[in-house]
Amino acid sequence: MRVLIIGAAGMVGRKLVERLARERTALGDDIDRLTLVDVIAAPVPVPLGDTTEAVALDLSQAGAAERLIASRPDIIIHLAAVVSGEAENDFEKGYRVNLDATRALFEAIRREGRTEPYRPRVLFASSIAVFGAPFPDKIGDEFFSTPLTSYGTQKAITELLLSDYTRRGFFDGLGIRLPTICIRPGKPNKAASGFFSNILREPLAGEEAVLPVGEDVRHWFASPRSAVGFFVHAAKLDLEKVGPRRNLTMPGLSATVGEEIAALGRIAGEKAIRLIRREPDAAIARIVAGWATDFDAARATTLGFSAETSFDQIIRAHVEDELGGRLPV
Amino acid sequence: MRVLIIGAAGMVGRKLVERLARERTALGDDIDRLTLVDVIAAPVPVPLGDTTEAVALDLSQAGAAERLIASRPDIIIHLAAVVSGEAENDFEKGYRVNLDATRALFEAIRREGRTEPYRPRVLFASSIAVFGAPFPDKIGDEFFSTPLTSYGTQKAITELLLSDYTRRGFFDGLGIRLPTICIRPGKPNKAASGFFSNILREPLAGEEAVLPVGEDVRHWFASPRSAVGFFVHAAKLDLEKVGPRRNLTMPGLSATVGEEIAALGRIAGEKAIRLIRREPDAAIARIVAGWATDFDAARATTLGFSAETSFDQIIRAHVEDELGGRLPV
Numbered sequence: 001m002r003v004l005i006i007g008a009a010g011m012v013g014r015k016l017v018e019r020l021a022r023e024r025t026a027l028g029d030d031i032d033r034l035t036l037v038d039v040i041a042a043p044v045p046v047p048l049g050d051t052t053e054a055v056a057l058d059l060s061q062a063g064a065a066e067r068l069i070a071s072r073p074d075i076i077i078h079l080a081a082v083v084s085g086e087a088e089n090d091f092e093k094g095y096r097v098n099l100d101a102t103r104a105l106f107e108a109i110r111r112e113g114r115t116e117p118y119r120p121r122v123l124f125a126s127s128i129a130v131f132g133a134p135f136p137d138k139i140g141d142e143f144f145s146t147p148l149t150s151y152g153t154q155k156a157i158t159e160l161l162l163s164d165y166t167r168r169g170f171f172d173g174l175g176i177r178l179p180t181i182c183i184r185p186g187k188p189n190k191a192a193s194g195f196f197s198n199i200l201r202e203p204l205a206g207e208e209a210v211l212p213v214g215e216d217v218r219h220w221f222a223s224p225r226s227a228v229g230f231f232v233h234a235a236k237l238d239l240e241k242v243g244p245r246r247n248l249t250m251p252g253l254s255a256t257v258g259e260e261i262a263a264l265g266r267i268a269g270e271k272a273i274r275l276i277r278r279e280p281d282a283a284i285a286r287i288v289a290g291w292a293t294d295f296d297a298a299r300a301t302t303l304g305f306s307a308e309t310s311f312d313q314i315i316r317a318h319v320e321d322e323l324g325g326r327l328p329v
Numbered sequence: 330m331r332v333l334i335i336g337a338a339g340m341v342g343r344k345l346v347e348r349l350a351r352e353r354t355a356l357g358d359d360i361d362r363l364t365l366v367d368v369i370a371a372p373v374p375v376p377l378g379d380t381t382e383a384v385a386l387d388l389s390q391a392g393a394a395e396r397l398i399a400s401r402p403d404i405i406i407h408l409a410a411v412v413s414g415e416a417e418n419d420f421e422k423g424y425r426v427n428l429d430a431t432r433a434l435f436e437a438i439r440r441e442g443r444t445e446p447y448r449p450r451v452l453f454a455s456s457i458a459v460f461g462a463p464f465p466d467k468i469g470d471e472f473f474s475t476p477l478t479s480y481g482t483q484k485a486i487t488e489l490l491l492s493d494y495t496r497r498g499f500f501d502g503l504g505i506r507l508p509t510i511c512i513r514p515g516k517p518n519k520a521a522s523g524f525f526s527n528i529l530r531e532p533l534a535g536e537e538a539v540l541p542v543g544e545d546v547r548h549w550f551a552s553p554r555s556a557v558g559f560f561v562h563a564a565k566l567d568l569e570k571v572g573p574r575r576n577l578t579m580p581g582l583s584a585t586v587g588e589e590i591a592a593l594g595r596i597a598g599e600k601a602i603r604l605i606r607r608e609p610d611a612a613i614a615r616i617v618a619g620w621a622t623d624f625d626a627a628r629a630t631t632l633g634f635s636a637e638t639s640f641d642q643i644i645r646a647h648v649e650d651e652l653g654g655r656l657p658v
Binding site: 148164 | 476
């Protein structure tokens, strides 16, 4: 089986590749050829060295999509995107990368199939940013997409293209709407959503973290491990069961900042909680107030997708996967 | 005020131009300059002759959009599209005309505004084809768009672009989701939906018509007069009131074929009904079974849009507008 991962150097991409390094058949059959694509060459774990090539390529460049599709991969996992803030600040770049490059990929697949039948599985990383406030208390599977960012618009448009290309038989697609990933590994960044991870990751490493909003702020989460699990499950799922509506809100955990902190206390003690410094930031509070807080991901759950059901589980996944099971003393 | 109508030679376009010929201020202020664009030159009614130019232009050609926007129209009404059947049969043409040409128009407006502030009103003819079965009994304003045709996909994508360009301040847009227009003037055509009009229009002219489905088939209708009225109302509406969700399902009439026929009998007598020949067609019945039957167009209604509430009204509008008020003897 040939697998193409676009956006392989990103956070979810790297974790998916690490999973494949541990379990070569995680996506179904054994992998004969794995192509990792990103604007910088993605790291190749040693166990995958014999079958893997890392290609530094910008999918938005002319001819890039055709070059990747010429080898006719069986599974294409498309994770690459300009993030929300950048797509908002640079309108043209956001549309070029998040919409035009993805459409070029879809078109390359369609055209490849004109010479000889070709119908790969395409798994696309979408986002709950396809939804825009005001929301119902729980967003159901039939709630409409009225994004309030250019990033969300680009994701929603790609979802529509993915469904149409699937319906026409050009490929077999699934759009996977990721929750906010928590705990994000790495250093604190400037994303407005960063604090959801910072207030757990930093204290777990014995460092201070800043909390800019109140404890009653509620949001929708899944761990990096669950995010990888969604793609692993989707790679093997019988997509006939999904029907023509090919974009699924993934399961997640609806929780408040207060619930995050309580779980931190249970796992790492009061000492960890004392490392959270409260610095209210009205600008961040305003942005976050427009985000969805809860979903009923009934379709995805019925199809066998699963995520954490408590913040204790999310924290434990981080301690196991990032800290070698160790807590700070 | 400068007005640009794209798709001006189509059915709704021609009727809108006729309305402007009768009422030069129908869209608000008096029109100083009216540009009618279509792939063939649109007819220019005599009363509009002094201010109107008809341009034969294919918006999907390079540079066409820039050429139209250079004169900085205040109101742009975009009605042009490849119809559903053609967009399904010719995948590339459908995307080129219905998506790429419309996006080129939006982009031309955005770029025009970079030199000197420019923020026209853009009214876009969308369609209930953005919805795909299965449906609730009544489709509400928050039901999701999962089109089952490439045409519906292209309309849904344009709706998303229209909202984002509006949110970013590039123009002030409104997407107008038209019901099935009935009674369509002209001759019977091969559109699967043609019979809804044929079974009224032909008997009203003393001609035979074929009914390929059962009398219990229900669908969603408005007259050509109402369709024009939607754009006239939208041209003057305070769009601030609409908020960021800029695509509206227009009001219409949910009615069955049997109700159409009963109204025909009330207005034109049993003789007219006898001109309807029943020729069941399983293929057409199957297509029509996937179409929406009823909507709750609450938002548009609250914003002052209105349509017929009975088929008697729809038939009378046709008799007045197309038959000079005369019924066949």
